[in-house]
Amino acid sequence: MINRERLYKRFMVLCAIDAEPTRERPMADRLTVLLTELGFTVEEDAAGDAIGGNAGNLLARLAGTGPGETLLFSCHMDRVVPGRGVKPRVDGDWFVSDGTTVLGADDVSGIAAVLEGLTVVRERGLAHPPIEIVFSVAEELALLGARQFDTGRISSRCGFVLDAGGPVGEIVLRAPEQVKLNAVFHGRSAHAGFAPEQGISAIQMAAAAITRMQLLRIDGETTANIGSISAAGPTNIVADRCELQAEARSLDPAKLDAQVGGMTGAMASAAEEFGGRVEIEVVPCYPGYRLTEEAAPVRRAARAAQRIGVPVRFKSTGGGSDANIYNGKGIPVVVLSCGYEKVHTTEERISLDQLAGLAEWVLAILVDDVAVDV
Ligand SMILES: [Zn+2]
Structure with a gap:
């Protein structure tokens, strides 16, 4: 018709x-x-x-x-x-x-x-x-x-x-339900040539956090991804700031909670280990x-x-x-x-x-x- x-x-x-x-x-x-x-x-x-x-x-x-x-x-x-x-x-x-x-x-x-x-x-x-x-x-x-x-x-x-x-x-x-994660890693700047040991690299911190996360296909119902990681600066300064954006989705609310917990936990532990800190914002995107x-x-x-x-x-x-x-x-x-x-x-x-x-x-x-x- x-x-x-x-x-x-x-x-x-x-x-x-x-x-x-x-x-x-x-x-x-x-x-x-x-x-x-x-x-x-x-x-x-x-x-x-x-x-x-x-x-x-x-x-x-x-x-x-x-x-x-x-x-x-x-x-x-x-x-x-x-x-x-x-x-x-x-x-x-x-x-x-x-x-x-x-x-x-x-x-x-x-x-x-x-x-x-x-x-x-x-x-x-x-x-x-x-x-x-x-x-x-x-x-x-x-x-x-x-x-x-x-x-x-x-x-x-x-x-x-x-x-x-x-x-x-x-x-x-x-x-699935989706959650976005916006994180800012704070380290300490220092001259990268004269005194790097006095610095704390926010980029290194973020990188360590990412390697500790479970990402992409988690299971049949759950996914997670890093969308961006950004830090701007010259090579002769240890970066004191690095931003990271990520998301997680799941058909199962409990699995989503666990996934988000794993990602925020990885960021917190990396920040602590490096002696810096991280601010994490968890934003519910849609149900x-x-x-x-x-x-x-x-x-x-x-x-x-x-x-x-x-x-x-x-x-x-x-x-x-x-x-x-x-x-x-x-x-x-x-x-x-x-x-x-x-x-x-x-x-x-x-x-x-x-x-x-x-x-x-x-x-x-x-x-x-x-x-x-x-
Ligand atoms: Zn469409």
Whole structure:
């Protein structure tokens, strides 16, 4: 029932719009027009001001024409850098960029699929429940936009975030909680040639701490990474300051606590051993979530996938998404796989069939309670 040509064209048009994180203004304006044309009332919040961006999160509402609970669909407008001047093209069965930028299928595929599903519903006059759409900003900056969004404005208790790799039909039941660690090591400066023994190297301290940490893949549910280590100074001075940024994630809160404890412990023991000190800030970034196969959005998404004939597979993810924020506020929202591959690289791609399948999935979710002649 979906119109592939219209879907593909819109996908490429939206990919070509510049929308790096906090610079989503052109995308927000275009989507506001498209949603308004579909009959939605669209509001933009002040998240842009709060995060130093040029656009806020869009919340669009459409009254139902049939029975059923309000549905929420959510995607993010931004894409990672390099995401400006994208020139999407078709290469065989795939949408790709020209290799100098990402494609932006993360998350334009979700946006285009939602718009196509809605367009079909409207042009065919299909009965649908009330619909809420959120298109967020700065998702790629640790969910910065969604963290500013007032989820009290959402009435839906059945939501779908279209924002995960993997084939259409995959449903993400669990996502990790993330914590960031910002540490500053303090040593003592001294002339590196005349009197190095009087100095305490903050860089050495940080290096020792890192070698004592368990990092990267900890277990099936837990990961940790050092993002940056920085100290600036000439070689003839023992560095008295070194900064370190790290993160840890886990699907299991107890494992996350243990991992963070291990990392802070390694920093504290290294600082003590070298005779310096370390200040550590542990910043909760976003909560994790865990839905069962019985949760309303999970059941609805699974039914819809079966109806369009794609295999349903439940999985967990190591990445966060706006769904972490909604679920943290008590709104059951499940993440759907969009079919895109190699995201966050200039080789990002999505097959034509997967994009079409995603739009069909959205449509089947929308008209779940209605007999449809497919
Ligand atoms: Zn994404």
